[in-house]
Amino acid sequence: MPSARVPPDAPPSGPTADLPPALLLLGPTASGKTASALALARHLPVEIVSVDSALVYRDMDIGTAKPSAEERAACRHHLIDLISPEESYGAARFRDDAIALMRAIGARGRIPLLAGGTMLYFKALRDGLSDLPAADPALRRALDEEAAARGWPALHAELATLDPEAAARLAPTDAQRIQRALEIVRLTGRPLAASYAQAEDAPLPCRLLPIALAPSNRAVLHARIAARFDAMLDAGFIDEVRRLRTKYHLDPALPSMRCVGYRQAWEYLDGAIDADALRFKGIAATRQLAKRQLTWQRQFRERWPGLIELDCLRPDLPAAVLEAARRLLDA
Numbered sequence: 001m002p003s004a005r006v007p008p009d010a011p012p013s014g015p016t017a018d019l020p021p022a023l024l025l026l027g028p029t030a031s032g033k034t035a036s037a038l039a040l041a042r043h044l045p046v047e048i049v050s051v052d053s054a055l056v057y058r059d060m061d062i063g064t065a066k067p068s069a070e071e072r073a074a075c076r077h078h079l080i081d082l083i084s085p086e087e088s089y090g091a092a093r094f095r096d097d098a099i100a101l102m103r104a105i106g107a108r109g110r111i112p113l114l115a116g117g118t119m120l121y122f123k124a125l126r127d128g129l130s131d132l133p134a135a136d137p138a139l140r141r142a143l144d145e146e147a148a149a150r151g152w153p154a155l156h157a158e159l160a161t162l163d164p165e166a167a168a169r170l171a172p173t174d175a176q177r178i179q180r181a182l183e184i185v186r187l188t189g190r191p192l193a194a195s196y197a198q199a200e201d202a203p204l205p206c207r208l209l210p211i212a213l214a215p216s217n218r219a220v221l222h223a224r225i226a227a228r229f230d231a232m233l234d235a236g237f238i239d240e241v242r243r244l245r246t247k248y249h250l251d252p253a254l255p256s257m258r259c260v261g262y263r264q265a266w267e268y269l270d271g272a273i274d275a276d277a278l279r280f281k282g283i284a285a286t287r288q289l290a291k292r293q294l295t296w297q298r299q300f301r302e303r304w305p306g307l308i309e310l311d312c313l314r315p316d317l318p319a320a321v322l323e324a325a326r327r328l329l330d331a
Contacts, residue, residue, distance in 0.1 A: 005206055007166070020106045022206035023325055025115040026122055026297065027213030027288035029260075030224040036213070037115040039318030044113075045166035048096055050079040050140050051116030051125075052078075056089045061245060062237045063261040065228065085256035086248050088135065091124040098125055103205045111329075112206060119296030126208060126304070133187040141180050144253050152178055163191040163200045176287035208302060209328035211213055211321060212297050213312035220313050225286045229242045229279065232261065238278075241265040260285045 023046065027033050037048050050056075055062040059080045061285055067077060078101050083089055098114060098121075105112045114125070154173040159182055160167035166181045184192055215221040241262060244250060250257055252266050254323040261282050301307055308324045310317065 007164060008286065017211060019205065019207040020111075021209050021329055022102050022112040022204075023328070024051075024122065024208055024210040025113060025213070025321065026119065026210065026300075028215075028221065028293040028297075029065075029117055029286055030221060030228050031215065031288070032317050033115050033117065033212040033213060033331070034065070034071065036318050036321040037113060038074060039322055040113060043322055044325065044329075045110045046113040047078065047108075047110050049077040049101050049105075049112055049114045051094075051098075051114050051118050051121045051275065053089065053094075053118040053255075055080045055116070056083055057085045057256050058083065059247065060085060060256065060259070060262070062232050062235050062240045063259065065195060066286060084162055084243055084248060085250060088255050090135070091120050092129055094118075094121045095124045095129060097139065099205060111259075117293050119300075122210075122300070123296070125204070133184060136183060139171075139183055139186065140179060140253075143182055145161060147175065147179075153322070155179075155182060159185070166192045171224060176255070184317070209325070210300070210307045211324050211328070212300065212307055212309045213317070213321075214294060214309055215313050216311045217313060218225075221290060222287055226283050227288060228268055229261070229283050229286060233279065237261065238265055238268065242269060245269065260289050308315065 018322060023040070023044075025033055025037055025040070037046075038047055041048065052064070055066055057064070058078060060066070072080070076089065079094070079097060092278050102112045114122075116122075136297040143155065152175045156167060156170065156174075156178050157171040159170070159178060162185045164183065166185075170181065172178075174303045181192055245266075252258070252263065257263060257266055264273070264278050264285060267281075268275065273281065297309075301309060306328070308328065310320050310324060313321060
């Protein structure tokens with residue numbers, strides 16, 4: 001990958017050209033988003049809006065690589081520590097919250113900087129939301145019970161008969177996405193593609209200026225992921241999950257405990273795996289997460305005119321991100 005992939009020099013045109021700007025900073029796990037966002041905050045009047053489905057949970061700090069108190073004091077952050085790990089938070093609520101924050105930050109004369117790695121949230125923000133049914137707790141419990149009895153591969157096979165296109169995109173063990181796909185199909189009686197086609201393009205209060213981080217060498221990113229997971233373990237990650245299980249009414253089916261790392265720590269605390277397997281599975285799951293994030297980014301690159309992509313392994317990454325941001329803001 002080249003050191004930077006930049007858009008044409010033509011200024012934006014159309015109905016969004018007169019809107020105030022919002023910077024977007026997206027990238028896979030361990031790509032340097034936090035350091036780059038803080039570098040932007042030292043030079044530009046930004047407030048950071050987290051685009052991370054795990055940072056919304058209180059008391060989940062180590063395993064989510066949550067910004068430290070010092071980092072959060074250096075720049076105002078939003079959408080962190082919103083809810084209990086017992087609760088759920090999805091793309092619809094994120095979009096509502098992000099739009100409200102963009103308006104409020106702009107009204108203060110500052111620039112929203114939406115930074116994170118939950119690519120579904122970025123897509124929901126840009127493209128709007130489909131007319132999909134809300135989560136159905138009773139149906140989800142029923143699906144969990146079916147999975148406990150038959151296994152997720154069996155439910156994946158059922159999905160393949162109801163919606164072959166959706167099933168083809170999912171691994172047979174991808175419990176969270178299989179559950180949601182089956183939930184939608186059973187509630188709507190139609191394939192996911194037909195449900196997503198009902199999306200309405202809701203207007204945004206800002207024009208979105210995206211910067212994406214991607215590695216020129218995935219092996220280096222994988223090494224970073226392993227080092228970060230080891231650092232999390234050394235920092236007391238297992239004790240954090242143990243405290244969560246004591247403080248809250250949790251189970252492994254909750255979205256919070258399905259987060260990468262927490263799922264494996266739960267297995268370890270249940271005695272299902274040993275410490276070596278915890279480390280191996282945690283690193284492998286994080287690498288798979290990064291792979292999915294990069295797949296999303298490739299789609300964004302192909303469909304999102306104006307996106308600037310930078311090599312996250314370059315030694316001058318924060319300076320390069322700042323230069324890209326200034327270029328986008330000046331266009």
